[in-house]
Amino acid sequence: QGPVLLQQLALLPDELPPYGSAAYLHLLIENCKLAMADREAWYGDAAEVPLDDLLSAAYNAERRTLAGPRASHELRPGSPGGRTPRLAAHARVVATDEPGFSPMGAGEPTVAKSPTSPVPGEPEVSADGGTRGDTCHLDVVDRWGNMISATPSGGWLQSNPVVPELGFPLGTRLQMTWLEEGLPNSLTPGRRPRTTLTPSLALRDGVPVMAFGTPGGDQQDQWQLHFFLAVALRAKVRGGLDLQGAVDAPNWHNDSFPGSFYPRGMRPGSVTVESRTDPEVVEELRRRGHDVTVGDAWSEGRLCAVARDPDTGVLSAAANPRGQQGYAVGR
Template sequence: MEFTTRPTLEGTFGMATSTHWLATATAMSVLERGGNAFDAATAGAFVLHVVEPHLNGPGGDAPLIISERGGAPEVLCGQGVAPDGATIAHYRDELGLDLVPGTGPLAAAVPGAVEAWLVLLRDRGTWSLRDVLDHAIALASDGHSPVPAVGATVESVRELFTQHWPTSAEVWLPGGDSPRNGALLRNPALARTWQRLITEAEAASADREAQLDAALRVWKEGFVAEAMVRTARTPVMDSTGTPHAGVLTGDDLARPQAVWERPAAVDYGPWTVHKCAAWSQGPSMLQQLRLLGDCEPADLGAFDAAVVHRIVEGAKLAFADRDAWYGDAAEVDLAGLLAPGYAQQRRMLITDAASREFRPGTPDGREPVLAEHLRRVVAGEVRSSAAGGAGEPTVQSHAAPRADAAGQTGDTCHIDVVDRWGNMIAATPSGGWLQSSPVIPELGFPLGTRLQMCWLDAGLPNSLTPRRRPRTTLSPSLASLHGEPTLAFGTPGGDQQDQWSTSFFLRVAATQARTSALDLQGAIDAPNWHTDALIASFWPRGYRPGSLVVEANADAELVAGLRARGHDVTVGPAWSEGRLSAVSRDAATGLLRAAANPRGMQGYAAGR
């Protein structure tokens, strides 16, 4: 048994795990009081809005993947679309922009997270809105001790808040002081928002589902929508260095966003991995598994330099296809991208030497058409500024970022829950973090910035297009073993999500093939890595060919072997790669398991 930081939890009643202990504790408390996995995950997700505000918020996004009572996996898309006014002509021709800004209201898609959680609670949950929001309201109103990263993030944008975003300063710099661990952080405006939402929903009906329908109407058409539009239409400073107003309207908000979908899936050995479709980067994990189709899980061995090299080179090919072919603005030939024959063709490109080329394929015979910025970045005409290990978007104000703030990011959260009835969920809430856009003063949260992932070039799968979703990095995972939904997992990390999730899953699959055991904690604790040899999904959209970041707790022999194969290896800090969490259920015995990431010292699992 390899060293692990903690045991994989085992039980038969229920398991919850997330990127923050308070969300995990909330989800587990719901299970203990009779709620199902979907009630628990929803309650935990609203707590994540409070306790990880630098990583997600109500104005953001939340793709969910579920299995109800061991049934076929389903996706609930919590990624909102571009507003009607978000046209290429407006951004490029009228405003003179080449990229969608990384901050401010111009980058705001229609918020999708809250709608998705309310739809999940209505359709698959059992609890009332009041009961589910109880923990989040208490933490926002009474306060909680913030993790140090909250204060560090606020400090990194202090000048932006004080000079340009005063409503954000009121929430995150009360009295001029940034949040600090050990002092209670409150957000009374957010607590009032949820309390009023409950009051108006309960006034509409005594029926649980009718109340949730009413809450959705209030969110999308009532006082919440009115405040979001009012703030979005106000010009503010953004990452371009110029104040801009957004284009979000009440009509945009009123249209349904959260939709149920069938997941994309591929087989790997006895496993089937289920992901969101190509409006996310989820299929890039499936493509990586297809590229390993000539290698059984048991053949992966000790994850030495040869194995890691093979995985990294496959990731480069899969992400090149992501950057060229994924999106929601044009038809995506996902069947072609996931076809075994296409994987075989692509596999032939992998050699013993690290590639420094950007190599999207031609799954349907068409040559990829690249965005102009992407083409210039790959050609070296635009200086890359991708930062190794930086997570999602690097925090930048209208001025050049401070050197000591370069590592502060607007990242992501994750939560997984499984219950005794066989319900299972993986969810990756993100966006709408505190440094994305000014706080809406009446509501206590900002809008998101997901449109920065779209290109301002027409005719591409990920072109900025009204009523179409930006291709998101958010990528929860669910895997079935011998046809039975077994494993729900995921991680924050932007472009790294489907690199870290792939390495985690491969370790789980390899161990299961050799021992029949599901060693979730061992797979999470194992040394991890990522490459930035892809087009960064967030402003300013960098690229670092040949790059590979390996955390310092990896063996020196692994690092030497990767360098010998031509990778530009950076040894990052120990315990710095990945923030994975996972739950599992053995369909034959009903045994439940959970594990959480020790990196960052805030992810925890709970269960019995």
């Protein structure tokens, strides 16, 4: 779903509200809904993806007008190049309060589950050295500027059989396809499913300067957008910008689109923010029509990043402090 991140950037107006303000968060949330609706209608390997149109300036200028002053509770895919969008019949199923129902499904929950949960949860190491988890992320840069960004997922050793002749487990990403025929993401022989994985590289004048990413299912491109803009805007986080400050900044996500994991529901208008978010910002989001849930202080985002200044060769790195799941190291 990597183009979702690019489309969210393409949807931004020339002038942005102040970083961290309610107007800023509202804009990013509404743009995310538009990009995710396009993901649902157009992404997949079973049909042509009109990527050039989806990322074009003209298309996103038109889409940008849909982000109004109030929170949208609708799934609104666009018509890139005049094409007619088609959604799965299940796409507009709204999440319920039934036990065990989560819009994120069982694949990549927002926070690590308890040891008694049947859901693997995110990577975690217990005091006795035991491990459990699924998706992880790593970024590497060397002194010459070679960069790697990787988000391994979908072939978990804890639950999947290893193919003896190959040495790696079977994948689990076919769960993201639709069984309804005729969709870009329909289950089709010889075709790959759309996935949530978005390891990212940022370039300046064609030169790689930063590698970044995160686990987190449908949250990946939401959390990355907030992080990337904090870096690009040189936002004053913790008194001054650095990679770690951008990672640490209070983050958020919304579930106003079909989840990628079973049972594939959505929560129209929902937004979850960390409790470190300014209470006045939270109240203003609610006045704008968002259904805001205030989560734990350090619960949104699993980002890590590495960077290299091409002018000086200085290397830097940052890791997510949430859940004690990441480390930044150098030599």
